[in-house]
Amino acid sequence: MKIVLDPQIYNMQRYGGISRYYTEIFSLLEKEENIEIITPLNNSTNIYFNNSVLNSFRQKRYGTLIKFFKKIKLDKRLKIYNISKFKFQKTLLKGKFDLFIPTYYDIGFLKYINDKPFVLTVYDMIHELFPQYFVNSEQLVENKLFLIEKADRIIAVSENTKKDILKLYPHINKSKIDVVYHGTSIQIKDSIETILPEKYILFVGTRAIYKNFLFFINSVSELLRKEDGLFLVCAGGGNFTNLENQYILNLGLENKILFKSFADDELGYFYKHAECFVFPSQYEGFGIPILESMACGCPVVLANHSSFPEVAGDAGVYFELNDSNDLANKIAALVCNKSTRECFSSKGIDQAKKFSWQKAALECRAVYEKACNYK
Template structure:
């Protein structure tokens, strides 16, 4: 029987998020396969995906009850649980119980001296810290740790051909043969009974609005469309409430009533996509772009930049714009708003395109690579 240890790094920090979603989906599928044991030697996680998965074991459930009771009593548990998770993982690596492959979920190299020559397989999600270090206060430390793990990993999973290309461009000494591209899947569903209070006509933006996500570029690009149509809205789903700077920016556009920030429950997100006239993803860079898959899966036309990994994911189902042209972005959105037949055409293309991306395929490809890492070690 093959034994794989999955560490807790991403799950220490994310309640939701793409990285923790990725590992939960992959390892939930792998846990059901014969002759394979998935080991998650953690004490606690607040991660919603994990807690709703088959990976969530009895001991972790008991620990969760205890720690969340302490939290209700005003006792902070975040740092304590992180330390306990690292401690449990280190104890498992130091124990006599055998394992075959170690899978770190982020870039902390704490385990390197503990795996005793056993292989580890690293997933690289993007090279954003290397390409846009000005946006990240921890860029130097993270880049150093990531490169160390890239160099020492038995195998590397890149989430797109674009990410693989970026790795090899930035670090040409890395052996290309140890990098394999494995695409994400999506499990999003449309809940028609969702009770989200949405306007009738809206353009959708999802998630973080940080610098490289290019939210202000989008808002500035479509200000004319919004002002010419007071019944049209830009809905920003998630990403936190608008901060002071964003509020001032939206005021400067005179669009406080038409640019909205709405939170959502996990089961409501598909409904946000489904009811939108289109979804716009103006990001300057993504390793993959999970929201692109989500949008297509929910039959929502997607407008996205003509760069990065986007063409790999959206194929001919994407409406592409020049990332240096606000006019082009506005015109592409306007063409969808004014032409229902065009929206339907791209929705249908998205339904076909999404068939290429399944978590089942991704899980099998990951398992095949884990087996290869054992053979070459």
């Protein structure tokens, strides 16, 4: 089975959940018998791709171009990009492949693949469910629906995502949607260069509106004031905005809420040494940080909705969405009780073992073979 992996997500993200997903899955599929992965990518700044076995395919095809890519001027780089794009289109037009995998929702590939099958992965339906949080997302939503309708098969990253697709678009045949969960490859280092407080609550990642960050820090503010040695560490997601800094200042917590950047291989240490990880998001397609936290033995506090119960199972400490008092109480129950923390830490480690990239890759292969009508 020859699979063309669309490079668009690697051109969009330097790092991110979607590009990590495809890198993990296809690095494993490449090892499978009777599978050939074609990645027509000329140059990428994506850290997952560049550090993966997928990069070796690129080197074989475009090694000469890549060798000198960083040494040449921008206008010539653009020419090389256009050459690479042309080669990608030419690869598709030749039709010497069995399956095409789009990595995001650009529909441009459709005019080049003719009648070849393609499998679309849907990561979430957040733009459709929360349009008020996004600007100029109409085209993305339109393209996404078009691809959902045209795809030979669809992979949803959770049962909740599948349910959302069918709720929003009931005309879609539910039998062509397969659910394949994510895995995690997070590692825990013995030490890191970043200095962390001895006792802290952890928040990880971006702080978009639907992530409920301001609601969260307001909820935990009283506990932070009461517990002298307790801090909130916000890992990644960029420096605090002016609005966030002002909100933190108004709460009088400028010395208790800390922003910390981290290298990709340091995140496991952040989870491992936290009192708990709080995931107050209103919605996610899956929620990889939940899985990462559990794998590191860090108890997770999260809302009892969306895809979250699928991921956390009985290892999650659940609060009622948008109930500030309930969230504060659930966090305090972990921070102030070591035996409770240890209980949920153990549950989380066991729950995380149910998920793996190896399992996800095998399930993706089965879906891809269905699309190609392989027996």
